[in-house]
Amino acid sequence: MDDRRSTPDDRPAGAGVPAREGAGSDGRPTDGVAGGMAVAAADTVSRDVPEARRATASQRWAELSEQRRNRVLFAVFAIFVLAYPLIDRGLGWNRMGSMNPILVFVLLALGLNIVVGFAGLLDLGYAAFFAIGGYTVAFLTAPQSPLVQRGFQTDFWVALIVAFVVAAVFGVILGAPTLRLRGDYLAIVTLAFGEIVPRTFLNLEGLTNGSKGMNPIGRPHAGDVELLASDQVPWYYLILAILAFSIFVINRLHGSRLGRAWMAMREDEIAAASMGIDLVKTKLLAFSLGASFSGFGGAMYASMLQFIDPFQFDFSISIMLLAMVILGGIGNLWGVLFGGLLMGAFNFIWVESAANWIRSLSTNPGLGFLAAVDLNNSKLMLFGGALVLMMLLRPEGIFPSAQRKAELKGARAAIPVTVPGIEESLHDARQGEQVAGGGR
């Protein structure tokens, strides 16, 4: 108890000093807003501390209600998503055509989150695997492919599985030699790979029909019923089902032995290795699993659009996916889901709507100059500006994962502690860390 009482006195030494000493302990810059937040966090904790019993009770209450609140939010979200086609038609939005690509990109973002968020490997060429998956399906099913021209047309479902496997294999092929590289070198290698793959597809005209692209591509079917590109609502539910299944799998992975190994590796490779984690195997699994997600997404995307060309897979796709992951909160499944929907809506719907709105405004007297403004041309700027602002104001994303939050906001932030007795000792330990870290 005495230790805790001393907290307010320690605070100036730990979190209260706005200069560099404070930054050492929470591992992030302390200037501006972020530093203020760290100080505020420390404040609330230390004010709660003297009334220990009430604090734990209210904490428990807050925790419960948050859980319940989350459940309610989730239910609303699920109903909205499930009923979206009805809402869309009812309100006359006519956005089904945009919704389906958004969902595919959300699926990809979830896959990228495994690589970047869970395992901490920065992949700037994720679109390469997207392209590999899409082209695998096209190669097996489209009439322009030399394979199909010789009479080997493959069933879509088989092609989908092949695409999944091929992308995973390419993940291993790229991953095996490069994974021992340091973080930003790995980023550049993946970036280079992401540039090479679409270019190769563009140049290998005999196999891929070059810049003219390939169509039509095999479609999903059940019995005699085929899913056409115009059947947007069934496509929506198909992708939604895949998405739900992926969320389930990723959620399970997150807490599994493998998932915990990924996170241990992300935090400290040497410590993880000395705990018996096989770094190469763990990294390769993350990389190839991420790649196969992307390949799967690419296959669905190509089949959904019924058309594929090399220009669908350029660098901006990789970056958009990365932005989805970062915006929502690196490593947090729900955050990424939200970030993905937000970015997708921004990219496919809002910019266009806003551009149309500005154009319609320009017919008003006095606002004629607005006619020259075309937001579609400034998409990159909006996008880049959002990335920079996000990094400056909230580098942990909108919904950061608990670990990430703790990492960025100082050790005491939000790791939920469930064992009653451990709370106090943990608290003391963290206090000690904070003070020790403050002097660094």
Next chain:
Amino acid sequence: MSWYATAIQILLIGRANGAIIALVALGYTLVYGIIELINFAHGDVFMLGTMISLTIVTWVPSLMGLRRASQMPTELIPILLLVALLASMIGCALLNMAIERLAYRPLRRAPRLAPLISAIGVSFILVNIGLHWKGASPVDFPNMHPSVSLDIFRDVLGINTQIFFTVKDLLVMLLAVPLMLALNLFVTRTRLGKAMRATAQDREAAAMMGININQTIALTFLLGGALAGAAGLISGMYNNSAWFFQGFRGGLMAFTAAVLGGIGNIYGAFMGGLLIGVVAATSDFLLDPRWTQAVVFGMLILILVFRPTGLLGESTPERA
């Protein structure tokens, strides 16, 4: 054309493009050496350098009531060139410094991913500025004087050979080499250069010795930006085109060069640039220009996998 004439021609083309790549690569290597950040926006600073000099080269003659720079009196051409060079260098230097101040400095103590992503965001903004400024398709960059396309061997020296070596080729070298030498002198001989090297070695120790870290890092971005600006003018002059997307590709090439030479190493960036230029020219000639990018990036992957320290990475520990 005999094979050796072809080989020499490839070397000449590769060397000219290589010098441009090297100038941009120096910016990557300086910045990486000092704050270990891959300054993703650097290639686009280079692109804006081309845009700035293009604007000067078309705007100044129009002030004089002429349609093209080549119609200007011959004695004014060097002045125009100098003005364009200075405008481009100063513009890019200030731009690069502003980027550092606004987008990277607040993140200096953030997780390593944060400044990299911020750099990608800045890169997108710059690309979009280029797009709005000069449009979506490549713009013609006019020759300042008709004599720049004169062939030195045949027209000037009167030697009969199939090798094509124009005044323009010579001009690239005359601009690029002194800049690199000046940078080298600055980094190795001046007080500020010493401060840069100290900061690169150990930022905290340098700060304890009384070096102003923020100023030194800003200076590094200033130098890198100035070199990128010069490269922008030279690239526009040599390739006769300016395109809003040239920064992405050029930036990646330059980064490859910096890595090839050993990132953080000034000589390495210079050598790497020349080497990449020659490899690209060879691939253009032997394979197909369409494959050149894949060849260069494939090379990048191979270098990083087999020799991540680069060619000179170990032999010269001195970093700038």
